[in-house]
Amino acid sequence: MEKLGIAIIGGGPAGLAAGIYAARGGANVKLFEELFPGGQIVKTHRVENYPGFTGGPDGYALAAALEKHAAEFDLPVVYGSVTDLKLTAAEKTFSVNGEAYAADAVILSMGAGPRKLGHPDEDRFVGAGISYCATCDGNFYRGKDVAIVGGGDTAVSDALYLSGLCRKVYLIHRRDQFRAAATLVDRVKGAENVELILDSTVVGLLGEDRLSGIVVENKFTKEQRTLDVSGLFVAVGILPRTELVRGQVDLDEGGFVVTDRFLETSVPGVFAAGDVRDTPLRQVVTACADGAVAATKAIEYIHG
Ligand SMILES: Cc1cc2nc3c(=O)[nH]c(=O)nc-3n(C[C@H](O)[C@H](O)[C@H](O)COP(=O)(O)OP(=O)(O)OC[C@H]3O[C@@H](n4cnc5c(N)ncnc54)[C@H](O)[C@@H]3O)c2cc1C
Numbered sequence: 001m002e003k004l005g006i007a008i009i010g011g012g013p014a015g016l017a018a019g020i021y022a023a024r025g026g027a028n029v030k031l032f033e034e035l036f037p038g039g040q041i042v043k044t045h046r047v048e049n050y051p052g053f054t055g056g057p058d059g060y061a062l063a064a065a066l067e068k069h070a071a072e073f074d075l076p077v078v079y080g081s082v083t084d085l086k087l088t089a090a091e092k093t094f095s096v097n098g099e100a101y102a103a104d105a106v107i108l109s110m111g112a113g114p115r116k117l118g119h120p121d122e123d124r125f126v127g128a129g130i131s132y133c134a135t136c137d138g139n140f141y142r143g144k145d146v147a148i149v150g151g152g153d154t155a156v157s158d159a160l161y162l163s164g165l166c167r168k169v170y171l172i173h174r175r176d177q178f179r180a181a182a183t184l185v186d187r188v189k190g191a192e193n194v195e196l197i198l199d200s201t202v203v204g205l206l207g208e209d210r211l212s213g214i215v216v217e218n219k220f221t222k223e224q225r226t227l228d229v230s231g232l233f234v235a236v237g238i239l240p241r242t243e244l245v246r247g248q249v250d251l252d253e254g255g256f257v258v259t260d261r262f263l264e265t266s267v268p269g270v271f272a273a274g275d276v277r278d279t280p281l282r283q284v285v286t287a288c289a290d291g292a293v294a295a296t297k298a299i300e301y302i303h304g
Contacts, residue, residue, distance in 0.1 A: 004030050006298050007094070007103035009082045009244070012039020013284045014274025015109035016066040016075075017291030018298075022107075023073035025299045031070070032096050034081035038063020039111050040275070041284055043133045050284045059135075062284070087248045089268040105269045105298040108249075108257055109291065110241035112275040112282065117149060117234050121205045125232070129211025134158035134233045138165050141231040147172055147214055149202055150235035156180035156188050158235055163191045170227055172197045172216055197225075202232070240276050252278045263294040269301050 006022050008015045011033030022029040041047060042063050046056035053062060070077070080097035085106075093102045114132035116122055122130060131137040134148065138161060146166045148159050151173040157180070159171040171188065176198045178185045188194055197216055203224065204215030213228045240256045250258040250266035256279075257272040259265055265272050273290035275282045 001100040001102055004028055004101060004103040005302050006105045006107060006295070007032065007092070007101060008107045008109060010039065010109035010111055011037045011077060012109060012111045012274060012287060013041060013066060014111070014287035014291040015107070016070050017288035018107045018109060018273055018295040019070045019075040020073055021292050021295035022299065023070070023075040025295065027299055027302070030076045030078055032078050032080065032082050034079070037067040037077070043136050047284060082244065085244045087245065087267045087270050092269065104302045105271065107294045107298055108245060108265070108270065108272040108276055109274050110244065110276050112238040112240050114234065115237040115239050117202060117236060119202065119205055125205055125207065125211045128209060129207065129230060130232050130234060132234050134161050138162050141166050143167055144230045145228060146231035146233060147227055147229045148233040148235060151175060151178045151180065152235070152237070153180045153184060155235035156184040158233055159188050159194055160184070160191060162233065163194050167193065169194045170197055170229065171195070172200055172202060174201050174219065175199065238275070238282070242276060262297045263290060264297060271298050
C-alpha cells in the first residue's frame with residue numbers, strides 16, 4: 001500500500017489549486033483524476049470571469065493553464081477513479097486502478113455534475129438527442145430545432161448560445177419567472193428565434209434510436225403540445241459528486257459536503273474544496289480559493 005501525506009480526489013480547478021499549494025508547500029501529495037484535468041470548465045467555451053485571464057479564455061485553455069501550473073511544482077497526477085474510500089480520524093484509505101493507497105489527509109474535490117430531468121426514458125436518449133452541456137454539444141444541432149429545460153443562469157445563457165447556432169430554440173421552464181440574472185432574461189426575451197414555454201414540464205420523449213420530439217404539458221391547464229426537436233438540453237441544476245463519502249462525512253440536505261471555515265469536514269484530516277461542498281458560489285475563482293485553503297490546512301493538520 002502506498003502511503004501519502006495528502007491525497008487529492010478530483011482534478012478540477014479546486015483539486016489542481018490544492019495540488020499547486022500542497023506540492024509547493026513540500027507535501028508528499030498525489031492528485032487522482034478519473035477523466036481529464038480541468039473538471040467542468042472544459043465544458044464551457046468561454047470563462048469570462050476568472051480574474052487575471054482577460055479576453056474570456058476557452059475552458060480547455062484555462063484547464064491546460066492550471067495543469068501546466070501544477071506540473072511546474074511537479075504535482076504527481078494519477079488518472080483513474082478513486083473507489084473504496086474509507087475515511088476515519090485514524091485512517092484514510094482508498095483504491096485507484098487496483099492500487100491501494102493510504103493518506104494522512106484527504107482533500108475531497110470531486111465537484112458536481114448535472115441534475116437529470118427524471119423522465120424514465122431519459123437515459124435511452126443521452127448522447128442520442130439529450131445533452132447536459134450546450135456549449136459542448138450545441139454544434140451538433142446547428143441549423144436544427146432544439147429545446148432547453150431550466151430557469152437558472154445556465155439554462156438562459158445556454159438558450160442564448162443555442163439561438164446563435166440553431167434554427168429555433170424552445171426554452172421550457174416550470175415556473176413563470178426565471179431565476180436567471182435579469183440581463184440574461186431580457187436578452188433571451190429579445191432573441192427572435194427563442195420561444196419561451198412557461199409553467200410547463202417535459203412529459204414525453206419521442207423517438208426510436210434518437211430523440212425526434214418531446215411533449216410538454218402546462219401544469220395549470222394540462223394542455224399538451226408536441227415539439228419536433230432533434231435535441232433536448234437539460235439545465236435543471238447540479239448534483240454533488242458525493243457518492244464516495246455518503247455516510248462517512250456530514251452532508252447537507254442537497255448532498256453537498258459540510259465544512260467549517262477551514263474547509264475541514266466532520267472527519268478530522270478530511271477537507272473539501274470547490275463545487276462538492278456547501279459553498280454559496282460555485283465558480284472557478286471560488287473553487288481555486290477553496291483548494292488553496294484546504295491544502296494549507298491539510299499541511300497544518302499533518303504537521304500537528
Ligand atoms: C457549462 C458550464 C459553464 C461554466 N462556466 C463558468 C464560468 O464561465 N466561470 C466560472 O467561474 N465557472 C463556470 N462554471 C463552473 C465551474 O466550472 C465550476 O465551478 C468549477 O469547475 C468547480 O471546480 P471543482 O474543481 O470544484 O469541480 P469540477 O470542475 O467538477 O471537477 C471535479 C473533478 O473531480 C473528478 N472526480 C469526481 N469523482 C472522482 C473520483 N471518484 N475519482 C477521481 N476523480 C473524480 C471529476 O472527473 C472532475 O474532473 C461552469 C460550469 C459549467 C458546467
